[in-house]
Amino acid sequence: MRQIAQRIGVVFSTVIVVFVGFSTFLGLLLGDVSYNLPETAYGFAIPFFGGASGVLSTDGLALIFVRIAVVTIALTIVIGVINLLAVNSRRVIQGKLTAKLSSIIIIVMFFVTLVIYAARPTIDEQDGFQFLLENVQVPIESALTGLIFFALVYGAFRLLRKRVTLMGLLFVLTVEIVLIGALPLPGIELLTSVTDWLMRVPVTAGTRGILLGIALATLVTGLRVLIGQDRTYGE
Amino acid sequence: MEATTQFTALILILLVFILNALVRRHDRAQMRRIRAFAIVPQITGESIEANRPLHVSLGGATIGGDTTLLALVGKEFIYYLTREVVIGDASPIFTVSDTTALPLTMDTLRRAYNAEGRSDAFLALSGRWYPSGNRLAFAAALMTMQADDQVSGNVLTGRYGAELALVLNASNRHKKGSIAVSDRLDGQAVAYALATEALIGEEIFAAPGYLSDDVSLTNRNIVLDRVRWLLILVLIGIPILRPLLPTILETIGSIFGIGG
Numbered sequence: 001m002r003q004i005a006q007r008i009g010v011v012f013s014t015v016i017v018v019f020v021g022f023s024t025f026l027g028l029l030l031g032d033v034s035y036n037l038p039e040t041a042y043g044f045a046i047p048f049f050g051g052a053s054g055v056l057s058t059d060g061l062a063l064i065f066v067r068i069a070v071v072t073i074a075l076t077i078v079i080g081v082i083n084l085l086a087v088n089s090r091r092v093i094q095g096k097l098t099a100k101l102s103s104i105i106i107i108v109m110f111f112v113t114l115v116i117y118a119a120r121p122t123i124d125e126q127d128g129f130q131f132l133l134e135n136v137q138v139p140i141e142s143a144l145t146g147l148i149f150f151a152l153v154y155g156a157f158r159l160l161r162k163r164v165t166l167m168g169l170l171f172v173l174t175v176e177i178v179l180i181g182a183l184p185l186p187g188i189e190l191l192t193s194v195t196d197w198l199m200r201v202p203v204t205a206g207t208r209g210i211l212l213g214i215a216l217a218t219l220v221t222g223l224r225v226l227i228g229q230d231r232t233y234g235e
Numbered sequence: 236m237e238a239t240t241q242f243t244a245l246i247l248i249l250l251v252f253i254l255n256a257l258v259r260r261h262d263r264a265q266m267r268r269i270r271a272f273a274i275v276p277q278i279t280g281e282s283i284e285a286n287r288p289l290h291v292s293l294g295g296a297t298i299g300g301d302t303t304l305l306a307l308v309g310k311e312f313i314y315y316l317t318r319e320v321v322i323g324d325a326s327p328i329f330t331v332s333d334t335t336a337l338p339l340t341m342d343t344l345r346r347a348y349n350a351e352g353r354s355d356a357f358l359a360l361s362g363r364w365y366p367s368g369n370r371l372a373f374a375a376a377l378m379t380m381q382a383d384d385q386v387s388g389n390v391l392t393g394r395y396g397a398e399l400a401l402v403l404n405a406s407n408r409h410k411k412g413s414i415a416v417s418d419r420l421d422g423q424a425v426a427y428a429l430a431t432e433a434l435i436g437e438e439i440f441a442a443p444g445y446l447s448d449d450v451s452l453t454n455r456n457i458v459l460d461r462v463r464w465l466l467i468l469v470l471i472g473i474p475i476l477r478p479l480l481p482t483i484l485e486t487i488g489s490i491f492g493i494g495g
Contacts, residue, residue, distance in 0.1 A: 073299045073335050080334030080364045087363050099383035141371045151400035155428035210436040217440035218304045220459050223251045
């Protein structure tokens with residue numbers, strides 16, 4: 001009995017997904033479709049949509065679905081906040097010392113911000129409230145951006161240490177040529193022109209190849225979800 | 236919308252429909268070997284044996300934006316991956332940087348536990364949202380997680396930029412295995428250089444087909460391969476047919492009455 005109920009649930013959700021998906025997709029694709037039906041052999045026009053000619057607005061329903069989606073998405077922020085507090089509260093109780101500390105800071109800062117905004121909702125940048133943002137967050141993020149460079153250099157080194165393959169060698173060699181070619185030094189015109197060529201031809205070709213592959217995969221997967229062959233939305 | 240765009244979209248839809256119908260009639264085909272999928276048993280096995288959580292993430296992939304399908308496919312990959320892990324005691328940790336993807340994390344983990352008959356062990360807080368105004372904050376959170384939560388390995392799918400280097404670097408420092416992929420090129424390059432194994436581009440869309448026994452998911456990969464071959468033919472054919480293309484499109488457009 002439970003299996004039958006589950007099957008019915010799957011069919012029901014599939015029908016809803018297919019209907020909503022297709023009507024939104026076609027509505028947004030076609031927009032307002034003007035039509036002009038020919039007179040039939042019996043002397044009358046097909047009486048759908050208000051007569052033999054006119055404009056069929058297919059995007060009305062699509063826009064309603066899009067609005068519902070936007071509202072639902074906006075509500076997920078509430079789930080997010082609850083999740084953030086619950087996860088960090090649990091880490092305060094059960095986590096390691098470093099996890100406890102960071103979670104306490106997150107929870108405290110959350111409530112401090114909440115209270116300040118609740119008390120003075122019209123705070124502007126002149127009030128000094130941006131102090132933490134400008135003097136803590138921005139410098140830390142700048143430092144992290146700088147660290148990315150070292151992580152990448154280490155990555156190139158690690159790539160060859162892990163296993164020396166033709167592709168690995170090519171990767172590291174290309175990185176070095178591009179890095180050196182970008183330097184404003186005299187006497188490296190050849191490297192600069194090689195860098196330009198690398199960026200213009202192989203990099204552009206590879207970029208387009210990867211992006212086309214992703215776009216095609218997105219299209220195929222999306223259509224299969226729309227026609228109910230891939231049910232990524234439930235059992 | 237322009238008539239050419241409408242026409243191309245409709246032709247593509249028709250094409251995928253036809254290919255779907257054709258592929259469904261065929262037997263399961265052999266798929267090429269992808270190294271990242273070959274190390275999945277190793278990554279999941281380490282989590283169970285070490286009794287440590289496996290960290291999986293969708294990064295910046297969201298629901299409602301241009302990464303919606305990426306999020307859905309990444310979620311399917313993670314579903315089949317976590318099904319192997321949830322038989323152990325350590326619950327996997329599923330992180331996202333956008334709240335719209337948070338319900339996906341809980342649904343995916345719940346489904347994985349249900350599929351293994353362990354629904355009582357499901358913990359909703361295993362899905363975590365790390366707020367990220369820009370992606371560096373998210374990367375920083377994942378860096379600290381490597382030690383704080385003593386994760387056994389990292390599977391990072393979805394959208395990442397160059398900041399992925401920080402996460403993978405931390406993962407390597409703690410000697411954790413990792414699989415990474417990004418739909419952004421900077422993230423993809425970093426994944427290739429720093430992850431234990433990287434998936435390239437659309438290989439993430441093929442992942443469910445490799446990890447499950449579901450024939451429909453294998454068929455998706457076959458359809459994808461066929462469309463890719465057709466695209467190659469079109470790319471080669473367009474320069475040859477370019478002088479005739481406007482006339483052909485106009486003729487077909489006028490037959491079907493498609494107008495802008």
